[in-house]
Amino acid sequence: MLQQWLYALDDAAIADWANKGLLKRGAKALAACDSGQWTLAADAAAANIEGHTQRLGGVGFAALACDCPAFGPCHHLCAFLLGLRERLVAQAAAGDAAAEPPAPATPWLDGDAASIEQAFGAAATRRALQWLARSFEAELEEGDTGLVGQLLDPEEATVRVPRAGGLAAATCTCKAASCAHRALVVLQARQAAGSAIPQLPALGLEAPARARLAQLEDWLVALVLQGCAGVGPAFVDQGEALATELRQADLPRLGATLQGLVQLLRDDQVRRGGAAERLPDALAAVWVLARGLRREPMPRPFPELAGVHRRSYRRLGGLLLHGVGAEVWETLAGQRGFSVYFHAPESGRYFSWSESRARDLDPQWQPAAALEQARLAGIAVPALLQRGHRLECGWASADGRLSARDGTRLSVADGVAPACPADDLATPLQGLGERLRADPWQRPPQQLVRLAVGAVGALQVDRALQRWSLPLGDPSGIPFTLRGELAGFQGLACRQLQAGLAAGRVPSEVFGRLSQQGGLVVLAPISVRWAGAPGLLHLSAPRLAASRGVSHA
């Protein structure tokens, strides 16, 4: 078994366990040393490289040891593995029976349901079962050397389970000795093959989430009893900490909703106008979610209430994409980023590609500058926005997010872009109404639309509510309102619009996110096309204004 594992070991697996640099140094060290003195038995091996002793006591990287001072993988062990494999391959070529050719085994399907826990530990297996129950899935690929699983959510990792060596020889790019990623990949493979797996946990709250919910209820009761005027900054800080803890307890939707309430309380404490009037709505949003999560059975599906959404990416090919907008943004929780939006004229769908960083972790990173330098499959953003491209190979989630992972390929689309009319506002409005009637507290998925503009009203700035709005009408007379905050990137958008309107320009088309707010049809704008102007204006990233844009006339 040990020799089969070594024989079939591929460089990618060694690099996942160590890293590419160590693997390279190992190959050099191997070339410079004499492997004639090494020992290789049926269940153990030993060597001496650069004055240090290496041992292998069984199948798998965990059974490796080197007496050099490096902690964990070192280049000696890489050289050791490469040398042992080299010897076995040479023996096999010489017809030596000692090295049996590896049989096409599927060790991930061997054994009973308990074998996963034996290989990866109870904690990792439990976590993987939780993920599986919540529909987090890796993308599996079975190849000659073994099973490869790519996981993107909730954590990014690549798992390899070699055909020779069994679960003990499985590696993961997270580099932990054992992990839930490996357990998840094996669980998924077994599930797909109909092999036994441990019972999936019920979809519900775990103890930490339950504890946070109880704390949240106490906090809300105290807030209601003492009133916003009666609580101090320390109390509000407590709410903010709780919002973070809720996110960490896998309840991101409730965390974000509470963060919104906390922000209103802060605004109210500095007497920013309008905050008090918006408080009941924010309070209701938190209470409805918290109550829904504590009720059994839950009134809505758990992933929806918790905000944990399945985001598995599927491979796409041959998709024509037209750039329709670019955006720079910052969330209340301190995440900053940019997004580039595409329209797929063949299906009428929209796709987005985003990058973001946490402000606290990466204060130097500026999303506007990053946007200008970013490349998708080697193509710079202005070029992406300037003409049509075909996605030769790529990955997208069900809700239209493009992953920029390796292997994504784009080519410039030949010929003239086909005429592409704007969306008909009546259609998304109907869908929006239906979804809200089904669940008024659902956070509606962001709905991207490109609307032709008919009537244009006057831009209004509301200092009390800290927001601006511009009433417009579509060509058939349905009214809608562009709206944004005065602060931050949305404030920048307001100044761009103001400047254009003051110069006598008229918007002919707007692209953005559609929602309803208090009975108004509101569009949070991302880009604008001025009548008679050649390009698009990206409202939060005006420096990209040079882009000509694909003609949608």
Place this chain on the structure above:
Amino acid sequence: MPEQDNLQAWLDAGQHWLARVQAAGLSCAGHPLLAEGHAWRAQGELLGWAPVCRLLDLALDEQAALSSRARALLDLVAWVATARRLEAVAGLSPETAPPASR
């Protein structure tokens, strides 16, 4: 539709009252504010919203435990806000949406 307008006005009044109770705090709300709550409740009774009135009764019951009064008020906040959202959706069809000039 006058009934629709009555409901809308009653919901708006409720939201406004709840905002002021939240600013002051349920345990510190003065008599004028509580009296306004009772008046709003009477209007709700006329409109036929008995379950909402019971929530308000509990929230204003000075004999009840403070935490259950607070919970009842939170339920009431959620009820009013949800009803307002649904009302807003009802007005959100291309035919009934207000003109842009408004």
